[in-house]
Amino acid sequence: MIHDTGPTLGHILEALTDYRPTQVEPAVSSFVVDSREALPGSAFIAFRGENVDGHDYVADAFARGAIVALVEHLPTTGEWAHIDTRVGQVMTPNRLPVCIIVENTLTALQRIAGAWRSRFDVRIIGITGSVGKTSTKELTAAVLSQRFRTLKSEGNQNNEIGVPLTLLNLRPYHERAVIEMGMYALGEIDLLCDLARPVIGVVTIIGPVHLERLGSMEAIANAKRELVTALPEDGTAVLNMDDPRVMDMAPFTKASVFTYGLDSNADLWADQIESMGLDGVRLTLHHREEALSVRVPLLGRHSVHTALRAAAVGLIEGLGWEEIIAGLGSMSSQLRLVVIPGPRGSLLIDDTYNSSPDSALAALNLLEDLDGRHIAVLGDMLELGDAEHHSHQVVGRRVADVADLLITVGRRAETIAREAVGAGLAANRVRAVGDAPEAVPLLEELVNPGDVILIKGSLGMKMDRIVTALGRLD
Numbered sequence: 001m002i003h004d005t006g007p008t009l010g011h012i013l014e015a016l017t018d019y020r021p022t023q024v025e026p027a028v029s030s031f032v033v034d035s036r037e038a039l040p041g042s043a044f045i046a047f048r049g050e051n052v053d054g055h056d057y058v059a060d061a062f063a064r065g066a067i068v069a070l071v072e073h074l075p076t077t078g079e080w081a082h083i084d085t086r087v088g089q090v091m092t093p094n095r096l097p098v099c100i101i102v103e104n105t106l107t108a109l110q111r112i113a114g115a116w117r118s119r120f121d122v123r124i125i126g127i128t129g130s131v132g133k134t135s136t137k138e139l140t141a142a143v144l145s146q147r148f149r150t151l152k153s154e155g156n157q158n159n160e161i162g163v164p165l166t167l168l169n170l171r172p173y174h175e176r177a178v179i180e181m182g183m184y185a186l187g188e189i190d191l192l193c194d195l196a197r198p199v200i201g202v203v204t205i206i207g208p209v210h211l212e213r214l215g216s217m218e219a220i221a222n223a224k225r226e227l228v229t230a231l232p233e234d235g236t237a238v239l240n241m242d243d244p245r246v247m248d249m250a251p252f253t254k255a256s257v258f259t260y261g262l263d264s265n266a267d268l269w270a271d272q273i274e275s276m277g278l279d280g281v282r283l284t285l286h287h288r289e290e291a292l293s294v295r296v297p298l299l300g301r302h303s304v305h306t307a308l309r310a311a312a313v314g315l316i317e318g319l320g321w322e323e324i325i326a327g328l329g330s331m332s333s334q335l336r337l338v339v340i341p342g343p344r345g346s347l348l349i350d351d352t353y354n355s356s357p358d359s360a361l362a363a364l365n366l367l368e369d370l371d372g373r374h375i376a377v378l379g380d381m382l383e384l385g386d387a388e389h390h391s392h393q394v395v396g397r398r399v400a401d402v403a404d405l406l407i408t409v410g411r412r413a414e415t416i417a418r419e420a421v422g423a424g425l426a427a428n429r430v431r432a433v434g435d436a437p438e439a440v441p442l443l444e445e446l447v448n449p450g451d452v453i454l455i456k457g458s459l460g461m462k463m464d465r466i467v468t469a470l471g472r473l474d
Contacts, residue, residue, distance in 0.1 A: 006030065007116050007168060009068060009093075012043070012100065013083070015115035016108055019090040026096065028068060031109070031168050032061070033161060040065030045105050046072070047161075058099065067096045070105050106160065113164030114195045122151075122174050124196050125313055128181045128189060128227045129204025129246075130220065131358045132306055133158065136204055139298075139310040141178040143327030147319055148175040158182035163192045176317070183223050193230035200316060201227040201255070202238040202309050206245040207358045208387040217387075221245045231255035238312045240305065241266040258316060260308040268312050275301050275369040278339055285311060292321055296328045299339065300369070302362035343470050345449035347372065351456040352463040355381045357391040361398055363456050368402045372452040376403040377439055377466060379457020380410035388412060393419045400425040403454075405446060407439050408432045410461055436462050440469040 010025035029041035035057035038044050044061035046054030046069060058075045074082060082099040083090055085108075102108040125144075127137050134156065141152035151174045153166045158180035166179055181192045206221045228237040228249045237253045240246040241261035250257050259266040262273075264286070272284040272293070280297040283304055296307045307328050314324040342348040347370070351363045360381065367374050376399050384391050392412055396419025399406055406425060408417045417432045433439050436457075443466070447453065453470075457463040 006171070007112065009098075011116060012068065012070075012112055013085070013090055015112040016085045016100070016102060017090045026067060031165055032066075033165070035061035035064065035066075038062075038064040038066040040067075042066045043068040043070065045070045045109050047105055048072070054105075062097045067098070069097065069099045070108055071099050071101055072103070072105055073101065074099055109164050110160065110191070110195060113167040117167045117170060117196060120170050120172070120174065122170060122177055123200070123317070124177045124179060124198040125200040125202065126179055126181050126193065126196060126198035126227050127202045127204070127309075128183070128224050129202075129240075130207035130224070131356055131362075132204040132302075132309075133180045133182065135298075135303070135306050136202060136309045137178050137180045139306055139328065139330075140202070140313045142330040143310045143314040143319065143324055144176045144178065144317060146314075146323035146327045148317070149173050150175070151177040153178065153180045156180075156182075159184075160188060160191060163196060167196060181227060183226075186219065186223050187226070189223060189226035190230065193227060198227070198230070199232060199235040200238060200313060201231050201235070201253075202313065203228065203240060203246045203249065204305070204309065205240055205243045205358060207356055208384050208391060217245065221248065225249045225252055228253040228255065236316050238309060238316070241269075242305070258312055260312045261305070268308055268315065270304050270308055273301055273304055275366070277370045281307075283307070287315065290321070292325070294325055294328065297330075300362055300366035302359075302365065340467075340471075342447065342451070342453055343444070344447055344451075346447050346451040346453055348467060348470060349452065349454040349456075350464075350467045351454065352467060353459065355379065355456050355458045355461075357381065357384075357387075357394055360395045360456060363454055364395070364398050364402045367452060367454045370452045372450045373405070373448065374403045375405045375407070375443070375446070375451055375453040377407045377409065377443070377453060377455045377463070378413055378416055379408070379436070379461035379463045380412035382412075382458040382460050389415060392416050396420040397423045399423075404429065406430045407442055409436055409439055409457055409463065409466075410434065413457070436465045437469070439466050443470060 008025035008027050013019040028043045031043045033045050038061040044066045055075050058069045059078045081093040081095045084101040141150050144150045181189050183189050229252050233254045235255035236258050237255045238258050241259040241263045260268045268287045270283045274282040282295045285292045311324050338350045340348050392415035396416040399420040400423035414432050417430050421427050
């Protein structure tokens with residue numbers, strides 16, 4: 001029996017052993033990896049990290065209402081019922097909460113999630129790429145939700161832990177699921193596809209994100225290509241015609257290929273693009289003999305590709321244009337890049353979640369579209385490997401075209417500053433600081449009413465601290 005509330009204790013044991021439930025088992029309300037998120041009826045998975053061992057927090061999870069803990073050994077404190085899946089015959093525990101002992105908690109979580117997903121006849125859409133995964137996931141889910149009961153990955157749950165947690169949220173009423181798939185190494189997306197079994201795979205663009213880890217752009221493309229390779233013959237690969245590395249994936253899939261982009265040879269393409277600043281983007285969509293003029297409430301010209309991806313999935317899944325356009329118009333789909341009031345009547349573009357050359361250029365394009373004096377506050381872009389110096393140079397040259405003032409944060413971003421000056425931005429309009437807190441007093445001194453301030457950098461640069469500090473001014 002599948003419970004609307006989620007997997008039962010019996011489902012967990014069945015996925016891990018040869019156990020077969022013979023009675024109604026207690027339902028598990030949710031799966032968590034942080035004991036502070038445990039709720040009544042939840043299961044807590046204890047992971048051992050570099051600095052924190054989840055086994056030390058089993059008692060806290062149980063105190064908050066968890067009824068199951070997945071562990072590799074019994075915690076040293078507390079005495080609870082336990083089931084050791086590694087030895088002997090597995091039986092239903094006579095009391096709760098219970099610790100389930102496994103060889104490896106990550107592998108066990110993945111096995112449970114894979115077994116749970118196999119119970120559902122749900123069409124899953126996988127999304128990968130170097131940039132734009134999360135916004136594409138959000139907008140695609142918004143489009144599909146116009147007709148179908150749709151599950152989506154929450155936040156940034158796109159890895160070997162996050163995808164299983166998402167799959168465990170599947171319920172009998174779900175008809176579609178949109179799952180973001182990230183990677184740090186070859187083989188990771190293969191694993192995620194084995195678990196999720198997507199029938200549609202969307203690839204955004206291939207850029208130098210994680211180049212430091214994978215070593216080459218070819219390796220990054222190969223890792224992302226695992227999604228389209230895993231698709232079944234009756235599936236569809238949704239590929240970006242404007243990115244040659246993405247289009248090179250087409251011969252590697254058994255599935256049909258649906259292309260999108262700004263190229264009129266694509267199956268779905270756009271032209272007559274007009275950025276209206278904070279009012280969104282106007283464009284004309286073309287598919288077969290149809291042409292539709294639409295406005296989407298997404299910020300920046302780069303969001304046109306996001307809209308194309310979501311619309312492509314809608315078309316593949318049989319939605320009509322009225323439904324697709326309604327989904328594209330969902331304001332809740334604007335993610336991460338947020339425009340908020342700044343100090344002294346200024347405007348802040350908070351794009352501090354992460355940064356890469358492509359996303360930095362896209363953010364600068366948005367800055368250019370907005371009225372006011374333009375201030376760019378740009379931090380280091382990390383994990384770019386051999387492309388690091390050139391990538392910062394490219395961004396610096398674009399800054400010179402867009403910004404009236406530039407503040408760089410971090411050692412790598414000093415290249416942005418030097419390149420911007422070399423490309424024509426006056427040296428007295430450029431400042432370079434070592435970390436995010438150092439930028440705050442400079443901005444406090446420089447900001448005037450009507451200024452538009454872009455704040456962006458890799459997550460490790462903690463650029464969000466600048467946004468928080470500026471919010472306290474005035």
